[in-house]
Amino acid sequence: MQGKTRSSCEIIYQNACQVIPGGVNSPVRNFSDVEVSPLIVDRAIGDTIYDADSNTYIDYCTSWGALILGHSPDPVVKVLEKQLKQGTSFGISTSYEYEIAKKIVELVPSVEKVRFVSTGTEATMTAIRLARGYTKKPLIIKFQGNYHGHHDALLVQSGSSVSYLNPEATSQGVLPSSIQETITLPYNDKKALDDFFASEKKDDVAAVIIEPIAGNMGVIPAKHAFLQALKECSKKHNFLLIFDEVISGFRVGLEGAQGYYGILPDLTCFGKIVGGGLPAALIGGKAEVMDLLAPIGEVFQAGTLSGNPLAMRAGLATLKVLERDGIYEELEEKTRVITDPIREELKNTPHSIHSIGSMFSIFWNVKNPQNKTDLAHLDMDLFKQYFQFLLKKGIYIPQSPFETSFVSLAHSRENLQYTRDVILEFIKLKK
Numbered sequence: 289m290q291g292k293t294r295s296s297c298e299i300i301y302q303n304a305c306q307v308i309p310g311g312v313n314s315p316v317r318n319f320s321d322v323e324v325s326p327l328i329v330d331r332a333i334g335d336t337i338y339d340a341d342s343n344t345y346i347d348y349c350t351s352w353g354a355l356i357l358g359h360s361p362d363p364v365v366k367v368l369e370k371q372l373k374q375g376t377s378f379g380i381s382t383s384y385e386y387e388i389a390k391k392i393v394e395l396v397p398s399v400e401k402v403r404f405v406s407t408g409t410e411a412t413m414t415a416i417r418l419a420r421g422y423t424k425k426p427l428i429i430k431f432q433g434n435y436h437g438h439h440d441a442l443l444v445q446s447g448s449s450v451s452y453l454n455p456e457a458t459s460q461g462v463l464p465s466s467i468q469e470t471i472t473l474p475y476n477d478k479k480a481l482d483d484f485f486a487s488e489k490k491d492d493v494a495a496v497i498i499e500p501i502a503g504n505m506g507v508i509p510a511k512h513a514f515l516q517a518l519k520e521c522s523k524k525h526n527f528l529l530i531f532d533e534v535i536s537g538f539r540v541g542l543e544g545a546q547g548y549y550g551i552l553p554d555l556t557c558f559g560k561i562v563g564g565g566l567p568a569a570l571i572g573g574k575a576e577v578m579d580l581l582a583p584i585g586e587v588f589q590a591g592t593l594s595g596n597p598l599a600m601r602a603g604l605a606t607l608k609v610l611e612r613d614g615i616y617e618e619l620e621e622k623t624r625v626i627t628d629p630i631r632e633e634l635k636n637t638p639h640s641i642h643s644i645g646s647m648f649s650i651f652w653n654v655k656n657p658q659n660k661t662d663l664a665h666l667d668m669d670l671f672k673q674y675f676q677f678l679l680k681k682g683i684y685i686p687q688s689p690f691e692t693s694f695v696s697l698a699h700s701r702e703n704l705q706y707t708r709d710v711i712l713e714f715i716k717l718k719k
């Protein structure tokens with residue numbers, strides 16, 4: 289389990305830096321914020337990844353939450369093996385697109401129709417366009433610390449790894465004109481919401497987009513009353529309420545966060561789990577809104593690999609496993625092997641842990657945050673030490689304090705108990 293010298297990883301990384309900016313295809317993979325040379329994965333199975341130096345790590349990133357069944361689960365591998373011999377992409381329709389769409393419509397009460405895309409970024413971008421097309425209004429409200437992907441209109445005061453880049457604003461290259469119609473408000477802050485909807489802009493809003501269970505500033509679930517207030521506002525001011533369930537969809541239950549809270553949005557974005565580890569995401573919602581998409585309606589959206597058969601079959605195989613009795617209870621019970629003793633251990637410390645279903649995160653030097661402002665005094669250095677301590681002991685968690693750890697069905701009891709003990713050891717060391 290113990291990490292060894294990672295010489296092959298370092299060589300591959302240094303070579304990659306010659307031809308890929310920062311050596312990575314997504315910034316957080318660089319590990320520079322935690323001052324560790326990045327992992328280079330060779331393979332993974334179940335709950336364990338093997339790096340290029342044959343070190344093993346119990347994986348709590350699980351491809352940023354996409355792999356709820358763990359790495360290379362049999363039901364997914366089986367359908368992929370078949371499909372690989374039958375063609376990987378056609379750019380025209382297959383029956384699998386219909387099958388998974390039907391399954392999602394059956395499972396998620398707010399969804400009557402879906403359109404598949406390849407990434408969560410495309411899903412939220414399309415949802416925004418659809419909302420503006422439907423309402424014929426310009427403004428979008430998002431919440432500080434929520435991350436909805438990397439398209440211009442929503443890359444404002446985002447969570448996830450953008451928090452490191454520029455916590456206040458956005459990315460270079462985003463024109464002020466692209467974000468002047470994006471309003472950002474504090475998460476879970478009903479007063480700020482009420483103040484906005486008392487302003488002269490109140491009837492110019494096309495959509496409010498929210499992560500109902502935020503997973504990009506650590507795990508911070510929305511307050512029920514806050515989501516309820518948003519729902520009421522959407523009726524009163526005729527805008528679309530969009531739930532970004534790219535993380536929470538099929539993670540906290542078959543109906544996602546909307547089922548957990550009993551509050552139905554107008555549109556939902558799903559990603560990660562719906563692709564079963566392959567690139568797929570979707571926008572779903574009322575038929576009346578969804579039918580505005582081309583070719584029926586005049587809101588344009590398209591994609592070369594959208595709904596490709598590998599992702600559709602992997603996603604469908606994953607959803608079929610998740611439908612089995614007791615799966616979400618099992619996931620939560622596994623997660624509590626780690627979270628219950630840690631919650632107890634953190635009681636009389638300045639730190640805290642949040643968990644919901646199979647998501648959890650520890651906030652170093654912050655007690656039970658409700659939004660991004662509450663994270664102002666997050667101890668980044670202590671997070672770095674925590675990350676490095678776990679990595680040395682053969683445990684890989686997402687390399688940012690703004691990300692979420694995920695438990696999968698493949699996590700063994702032995703590895704969960706080992707992880708719990710290592711985290712408890714770290715907490716005791718720091719007391």
Ligand SMILES: Cc1ncc(COP(=O)(O)O)c(C=O)c1O
Nearest residue numbers: 407408409435436437532534535
């Ligand atoms: C809540 C949320 N929405 C959207 C996205 C963007 O998805 P993708 O990285 O597939 O573009 C992410 C990515 O992590 C996310 O966490």
